[in-house]
Amino acid sequence: MISAWELPFDGGHADFPIALIGLGRRGCEAIQRLRQAGLAEVHAILIDHDPDSRQTDSDAHHCDWIGNAATVPDFSTGAALGLVIVGAEHHDKTEQLSFKLGLLRERPTLLLGIILPPPPGERIRLSAELLGNLDGLMCWPRDPSQDDAWVLLQATVTDWIAALATPGPVEADFAGLITTFNGARPMLVASATEEYPARPERVQAVAYAALAAWYDQGFKPAQAAGMLAVVRGVDDAMVETCDAVSRLFRDILPEAAPVMVAAPAGAGWQQRTRVSLFAVGAFGGSETDWWSPITRWKS
Structure with missing residues (x-):
């Protein structure tokens, strides 16, 4: 049995191979908010090719901003777990290409996705190919701008990461x-x-x-x-x-x-x-x- 304690970990999230991956503006905004709420030591990869929406902490420690198709994300920072957040309306082909190229370079062992509901008036436009790259798929009931949906997002993302990266009286079987x-x-x-x-x-x-x-x-x-x-x-x-x-x-x-x-x-x-x-x-x-x-x- 492989426990989280036996994986590359040395006292905190920063040394455990987990990455938060934001795809598109809304996915990156959700990752940024999670970092501000206590997950700043988890490596973040923000794939957003719109220069006008570059995240304010995209130059911070443990954060990579992928701002164009020529930059291939390095998912080795999430070799054990990659947690992707993306809006259901996302359809930017160049951003999805960056994501796909990153996976071709190195795919996390476990790649989970959180899909945010489309904004009012927009429809689901995520490609079946992108969804097919994800292992588990969590469709969020409401937009994280609503308090209850944000509380659920913060709690579950934090607890999933802690289950892998933080030792305790009962440890996860990775x-x-x-x-x-x-x-x-x-x-x-x-x-x-x-x-x-x-x-x-x-x-x-x-x-x-x-x-x-x-x-x-x-x-x-x-x-x-x-x-x-x-x-x-x-x-x-x-x-x-x-x-x-x-x-x-x-x-x-x-x-x-x-x-x-x-x-x-x-x-x-x-x-x-x-x-x-x-x-x-x-x-x-x-x-x-x-x-x-x-x-x-x-x-």
């Missing part, structure tokens, strides 16, 4: 994550937070709240091919609590679906508890969901 999420299928995400210190019964309650948020998205356990639960706020004395969270989901998912749990440590969690959930499977969405055409392509 090899298992690759096997489970490297299947070119849709993903569902959810997160719930409580502003109280973690106790066994409260962790369970927060896990149930995150599960309820899943069901609000149309989650059907029988469609799940595997999942990861990231538990924040627990310490070495609460490993059994993480086992209880694992059992909760093992009881409802198909027997063959892996259920993985990670509990990364970190400062600032003494007074908070959070559970973030990531599932991969045949999640097609209903006809009223803006992302249903995309998930049908990927299912």
Whole structure:
């Protein structure tokens, strides 16, 4: 088993091979906002060929701005995980070419995508070829300019990265994550937070709240091919609590679906508890969901 602790990591996100990849203006804006919210040490690659929209932190440490088709992005900084954010309306062929050339040079072992809903009045224009380059695909329910959608984006991106790059009482099985999420299928995400210190019964309650948020998205356990639960706020004395969270989901998912749990440590969690959930499977969405055409392509 390969754990995150055994991968190239030396005390923080900066030395772990993870990259945040923004494609187009909206994707780059989302990456910039995540960096300002605490992920500045994660390497960012901003692919935006419009010189008028160059990001204000594009010259900052751990940030590469790809401003033209002649510059090929170096995805080796995300050799383990590349997390791509792009708007569903994106159709700039030169930016997509830069992305494709970067993948030809070096493709991250696991390449996940977050697709933002198109702005009002615009339609989905992402190419099937671009979507086909992504392993797991998370279609965001609402634009991150809305508070609830931003809270979900910040929590889930932070927790996924922490599950890989931050040691803790329960560590991620990276090899298992690759096997489970490297299947070119849709993903569902959810997160719930409580502003109280973690106790066994409260962790369970927060896990149930995150599960309820899943069901609000149309989650059907029988469609799940595997999942990861990231538990924040627990310490070495609460490993059994993480086992209880694992059992909760093992009881409802198909027997063959892996259920993985990670509990990364970190400062600032003494007074908070959070559970973030990531599932991969045949999640097609209903006809009223803006992302249903995309998930049908990927299912």
